[in-house]
Amino acid sequence: MRKQIVVRVAPLVSTMYNTCVRNASTTLSFSFPNLDSYLEPNPRDRVYAYNRDIESLLKSGSVDSALQLFDEMPKRDVITWNILISGLKRNGLSRKALYFYTRMVSQGFVESSSTFSTVLGVISYERLFQQGLEVHSRVIVLGLSLNVYVGSALVDLYMNMGVVDIGLKLFNDLPERNLATWNQLLRCSNEFGMSEKLELFLRMKREGVVPNALTFCYLIRGFSNESFVNEGRKLHCYAIKVGWAESDVFVSNALADFYSACGILTDAKRSFDVIPLENVISWNSLVSIYAYNGLANNAMEIFYMMLNWGKKPSIRSFVGLLNLSSRYVDILFGEQVHSFVLKLGFDYGDSSYIQSALIDMYGKCGKIESSVSIYKNVSKTTLEVCNSLMTSFARCGVVEDVIELFGLMVDEDIKFDEVSLSTTINTLPKSSYGNLKNCKLLHNCGLKSGFDSDVAVSCSLIESYSRFEDLNYSCKVFELLSSPNVICFTSIISAHSRNKNGLKCLKLFAEMINKGLKPDKVTYLCVLNACNDSRMVQKGKISFDPEKQRLACMVDLFGNAGLLEEAEMLIKQTQVSDELLMWSLLLSHCRFHCNEVVGRRSAQMVIKLEPVDPTVWLQVSNFYSEIGDLETAKVIRDGALARKMISEMLTVSKKQL
Numbered sequence: 001m002r003k004q005i006v007v008r009v010a011p012l013v014s015t016m017y018n019t020c021v022r023n024a025s026t027t028l029s030f031s032f033p034n035l036d037s038y039l040e041p042n043p044r045d046r047v048y049a050y051n052r053d054i055e056s057l058l059k060s061g062s063v064d065s066a067l068q069l070f071d072e073m074p075k076r077d078v079i080t081w082n083i084l085i086s087g088l089k090r091n092g093l094s095r096k097a098l099y100f101y102t103r104m105v106s107q108g109f110v111e112s113s114s115t116f117s118t119v120l121g122v123i124s125y126e127r128l129f130q131q132g133l134e135v136h137s138r139v140i141v142l143g144l145s146l147n148v149y150v151g152s153a154l155v156d157l158y159m160n161m162g163v164v165d166i167g168l169k170l171f172n173d174l175p176e177r178n179l180a181t182w183n184q185l186l187r188c189s190n191e192f193g194m195s196e197k198l199e200l201f202l203r204m205k206r207e208g209v210v211p212n213a214l215t216f217c218y219l220i221r222g223f224s225n226e227s228f229v230n231e232g233r234k235l236h237c238y239a240i241k242v243g244w245a246e247s248d249v250f251v252s253n254a255l256a257d258f259y260s261a262c263g264i265l266t267d268a269k270r271s272f273d274v275i276p277l278e279n280v281i282s283w284n285s286l287v288s289i290y291a292y293n294g295l296a297n298n299a300m301e302i303f304y305m306m307l308n309w310g311k312k313p314s315i316r317s318f319v320g321l322l323n324l325s326s327r328y329v330d331i332l333f334g335e336q337v338h339s340f341v342l343k344l345g346f347d348y349g350d351s352s353y354i355q356s357a358l359i360d361m362y363g364k365c366g367k368i369e370s371s372v373s374i375y376k377n378v379s380k381t382t383l384e385v386c387n388s389l390m391t392s393f394a395r396c397g398v399v400e401d402v403i404e405l406f407g408l409m410v411d412e413d414i415k416f417d418e419v420s421l422s423t424t425i426n427t428l429p430k431s432s433y434g435n436l437k438n439c440k441l442l443h444n445c446g447l448k449s450g451f452d453s454d455v456a457v458s459c460s461l462i463e464s465y466s467r468f469e470d471l472n473y474s475c476k477v478f479e480l481l482s483s484p485n486v487i488c489f490t491s492i493i494s495a496h497s498r499n500k501n502g503l504k505c506l507k508l509f510a511e512m513i514n515k516g517l518k519p520d521k522v523t524y525l526c527v528l529n530a531c532n533d534s535r536m537v538q539k540g541k542i543s544f545d546p547e548k549q550r551l552a553c554m555v556d557l558f559g560n561a562g563l564l565e566e567a568e569m570l571i572k573q574t575q576v577s578d579e580l581l582m583w584s585l586l587l588s589h590c591r592f593h594c595n596e597v598v599g600r601r602s603a604q605m606v607i608k609l610e611p612v613d614p615t616v617w618l619q620v621s622n623f624y625s626e627i628g629d630l631e632t633a634k635v636i637r638d639g640a641l642a643r644k645m646i647s648e649m650l651t652v653s654k655k656q657l
Contacts, residue, residue: 047073051080058087078112086118094122098131111138113147120153124160132157148174152181159188179209186218197222198231213248220254229262246274253281260285265293277309284314291320294327312344315353322357331365352380356388363392381412387419394427402427410445418454421446425460429467436468443473453482459491466495486512490523497530505530524554528561555582559589564598580609584616587623596627607636614640 050073057066070076070084081104088097101119105111111119116139123132136154144150151174158167171177171185182204201219204211211219216239223232236255239245246252252275259268260282272286283306290299299321306313318341325334338358355378362370371392378385386409393402406424409416425442428434443461446452458477465473478484478492489512496504509527512519519527551574558567564586571582583605590599603620610616617640624633 047075047077047080051077051083054080055083055087058083058091061091063088063091063093076109078109078115081109082112082114082118085115085122089118089122094126097122098126098128105138111142111144113144113150116144116147117149117153120150120157124153124157127160129157129161132161145170146173146175148176148178148181152184155181156184156188159185177207177209179212179215182209183212183214183218186215186222201235211242213244213251216244216248216251217254220251220258223258229264232258232262249275249279250281253279256282257285260289263289263292265289265295277305280306280309280311283309283311284317287313287317288320291317291324294324296324296328296333299324313340315351319353319357322354322361326357326361326364329365331362331367334361334365337361352378352382352384355382356384359385359388359392363388363395366396368392368396368398381414383409383415383417383420386414387417387423390420390423394423399427399431400433403431403433416445416449418451418457421449421451422454422456422460425457425464429464434468436465436470439464439468439470440473443477453480455481455485455488459487462488462491462495466498469499471495471499471501486517486520486523489517490520490526493523493530494526497526500530502530528554528558551582552585555585556589559586559592562593564590564593564595568598568601580606580616583609584619587619591623591626594627599623599627 050069054066054069057063057069066084066087070080073080081100085097085101085104088094088100098119101115104115116135119135120132123129123135136157139145139150139154145154151170155167155171158164158170161167167185167188171181174181182200186200197219201211204215216235219235220232220239223235236245236258239251239255244251245255252271255271256268256275259265259271268286268289272280272282275282283302286302287299287306290296290302303313303317303321306317318337321337322334325331325337338361341354341358355374358374359371362368362374371389375385375389386405390402390405393399393405402424406416406420408414409420421442425439428439428442439461443452446454446457446461451457458481461477462474465471465477474492474495478488481488484492489508493505493508493512496502496508505527509519509523512523551570554570555567558564558570567586567589571579571586583602587599587602587606590596590602603623606616606620617636621633621637621640624630624636
């Protein structure tokens with residue numbers, strides 16, 4: 001008598017586990033054979049021979065021959081089906097493996113733990129999660145949930161589904177957890193937070209499970225973030241202690257990848273150096289980190305070594321080299337990398353990363369036509385590609401096309417992000433579309449898409465509203481920021497400066513200082529311009545902290561603006577330890593602006609403060625030469641040369657002594 005069991009799958013994944021335990025009803029029908037059938041006379045040796053031959057054929061890759069032999073079998077057992085399903089999976093025929101699993105069940109065979117572990121592995125790999133839930137229901141009914149192999153496969157399934165809580169529950173419910181089970185969980189460690197990853201590793205050690213090389217690879221990969229450098233270093237130390245750091249090439253490569261991802265060049269190179277060149281996997285990581293740090297020669301050296309060893313560079317290497325070209329505006333180098341992309345057979349039309357890097361490189365090098373050409377040849381218009389072209393347009397001053405490209409993205413339902421939106425808002429005042437109405441439309445786009453709280457978008461809105469002379473909206477955007485940074489304060493100060501509101505600039509500047517934020521040069525310049533436009537230079541000077549670095553910045557700003565007497569007064573009124581630096585800086589500005597009056601006073605102060613150093617005297621001599629006082633210049637130069645000779649003679653005498 002055959003019994004029918006039906007299991008219904010709950011629509012919500014998060015409640016599926018408990019539902020399956022309580023309720024057995026399914027949309028799939030599975031049959032169990034009468035156990036008495038196994039007692040019937042059966043030539044077991046013949047079935048065994050068939051199984052052995054099918055397994056041998058599948059291992060050799062002769063799938064068609066194995067299937068033909070399978071069809072000829074007069075009688076099969078569970079082992080036959082397991083051999084066929086796992087063999088098909090091993091030969092990359094996952095869907096066919098699932099087809100034969102369905103046939104197996106429909107013919108009344110009861111799965112073993114091996115069947116479930118293989119089938120669940122296929123389902124997880126193919127991401128057929130609905131089928132996975134149905135198979136899990138059958139696992140529960142047959143009472144195999146606590147089997148270590150089936151349990152591990154279920155953990156992997158739910159972690160790949162992103163249902164971490166059920167995955168961990170299944171893991172914790174297992175009566176035993178071997179190393180393979182732990183590795184299965186750690187393989188999906190990116191689903192966990194840092195504290196959870198560390199706790200899992202410590203728990204594994206407490207349970208007496210000794211990690212292997214694969215364990216370290218999974219954990220190190222999970223720490224590949226700058227925030228977790230210390231944790232990664234501790235793991236590296238433990239790997240050295242147990243002997244995996246240098247003896248296993250996969251661990252060494254993982255360490256090189258880890259330090260590269262964290263931007264730690266020295267440790268990445270040190271980890272790379274212990275790997276035999278024929279076993280290097282992390283070539284692309286090292287090329288990328290050298291390129292990121294601007295070390296073009298080192299990046300190209302590793303790149304050529306990789307080619308010599310017959311290794312194909314990845315997209316990561318090419319993107320790193322193209323970004324290096326963009327940084328230094330080196331079009332020749334960028335075109336050479338582009339040629340490599342084509343020569344090595346990369347179909348860059350299908351890679352948005354390479355497309356974006358190429359568009360960005362040509363845009364930064366001023367070849368906007370090449371950027372447009374690459375954009376037109378992409379197989380699929382993606383957000384990354386649009387952003388690269390948009391920023392290239394903005395950089396090259398093609399402002400109308402920035403607005404039109406944003407409109408195209410909206411029309412074709414290409415999701416824009418904060419980069420797209422802030423670039424468009426920044427460009428709007430410079431284009432023919434520039435008006436307050438369109439600025440508000442873009443602001444509404446930011447509100448609806450949730451980017452209104454983004455710093456870049458907010459600063460762009462503050463800037464644009466102020467350019468359309470609507471300072472109230474600029475202030476409203478700024479006030480809605482929960483924790484404005486230096487850039488935000490600089491934007492609102494600039495907005496008030498543009499509208500000649502010097503007093504408000506000073507208040508905002510004071511508020512910024514009180515919050516513990518350090519102004520940059522742009523902030524100082526905005527405040528200075530506001531005070532200058534409002535004729536509040538004295539109040540502006542009072543607002544600045546007389547710290548050496550900030551005073552030097554202020555002197556430099558006054559000097560650039562040609563306000564040399566104001567800069568001189570500021571130095572005199574401020575007590576500073578390195579007074580020579582300030583007067584020397586002022587003297588250089590006097591030379592640039594040909595201001596003889598302030599320059600002579602500055603030159604006298606420089607000589608007074610440094611009566612010995614000949615290089616300082618030469619600077620003063622050059623100033624007098626440029627204002628036409630050649631006699632004074634010659635006297636000071638002769639004095640400088642004499643001091644230099646005396647200094648050299650004293651140095652020689654000390655060495656002889």
